[in-house]
Amino acid sequence: MGRLDGKVAIVTGAARGQGEAEARLFAAEGAKVVVADVLADEAAAVAADIGDAARAVTLDITDEAAWQQVVADTEEAWGPVTTLVNNAGILDFNAVDRYDADRFRTVLEVNVVGAFLGIKSVTPSMARSGNGSIVNISSNGGMEGLPFLSAYSTSKWALRGLSRSAAIELGRKGIRVNTVHPGGIDTPMTRFDGSDNSTSAFYQNLPIKRVGTVDDVAPVVLFLASDEAGYVTGAEYAVDGGHLAGDAAVLSQIPGA
Numbered sequence: 001m002g003r004l005d006g007k008v009a010i011v012t013g014a015a016r017g018q019g020e021a022e023a024r025l026f027a028a029e030g031a032k033v034v035v036a037d038v039l040a041d042e043a044a045a046v047a048a049d050i051g052d053a054a055r056a057v058t059l060d061i062t063d064e065a066a067w068q069q070v071v072a073d074t075e076e077a078w079g080p081v082t083t084l085v086n087n088a089g090i091l092d093f094n095a096v097d098r099y100d101a102d103r104f105r106t107v108l109e110v111n112v113v114g115a116f117l118g119i120k121s122v123t124p125s126m127a128r129s130g131n132g133s134i135v136n137i138s139s140n141g142g143m144e145g146l147p148f149l150s151a152y153s154t155s156k157w158a159l160r161g162l163s164r165s166a167a168i169e170l171g172r173k174g175i176r177v178n179t180v181h182p183g184g185i186d187t188p189m190t191r192f193d194g195s196d197n198s199t200s201a202f203y204q205n206l207p208i209k210r211v212g213t214v215d216d217v218a219p220v221v222l223f224l225a226s227d228e229a230g231y232v233t234g235a236e237y238a239v240d241g242g243h244l245a246g247d248a249a250v251l252s253q254i255p256g257a
Contacts, residue, residue: 002030010034013088015042017187021214027053032078061114067121080129086115087137096150111155132175140183167234176233183240185212207242
């Protein structure tokens with residue numbers, strides 16, 4: 001018996017990185033999984049590798065009509081949607097005083113409006129199923145400020161507010177809404193300059209002294225998607241090696257530590 005037997009899930013940004021790991025784990029635990037991404041060929045390859053439990057769709061998460069079509073097609077194929085992972089997002093660097101306004105808006109459109117449209121679009125289907133779980137992938141940047149990531153950090157803070165409001169509203173429909181806050185995770189998105197970020201000195205100052213992996217994040221998302229988290233909603237789970245707890249480098253300055 002899998003932990004997600006009978007579940008029907010949509011995972012956005014599932015062509016690679018965290019989304020791919022989540023889609024693969026969900027299928028391994030018994031769910032039917034829609035591998036949704038703008039990267040059509042990569043998404044198709046992931047779904048084909050997973051097998052009959054997965055189907056790929058090309059989805060621009062900022063397009064409401066596209067969302068509605070994906071939900072309708074999923075219901076036709078497998079029945080009501082029970083699980084949504086709003087994983088897709090973009091990372092963008094610039095100084096706050098040099099940010100192009102249109103680019104700033106684009107980050108918010110993808111990272112916040114895209115998640116909102118996902119929540120809005122799956123809610124009727126989840127309500128029909130009587131048991132829904134929405135997991136929004138925020139970031140530790142949604143719990144602190146990050147230099148040169150003002151648009152990204154703003155979007156992830158906003159996603160926390162959206163998630164909590166949705167948790168309050170949708171609980172009466174049998175739908176839970178939670179957020180996961182990854183820290184430094186080794187993915188194609190975080191390897192923006194092509195470097196091996198696992199060697200960064202930043203990770204040596206964490207309580208857990210290493211870069212995170214997609215396999216650190218996916219099991220937390222799995223838990224929230226499963227019935228094991230049936231009394232968990234409006235919650236926030238940091239998966240960041242202890243970064244938000246504080247700087248472990250201070251221990252080197254304490255005699256006898």
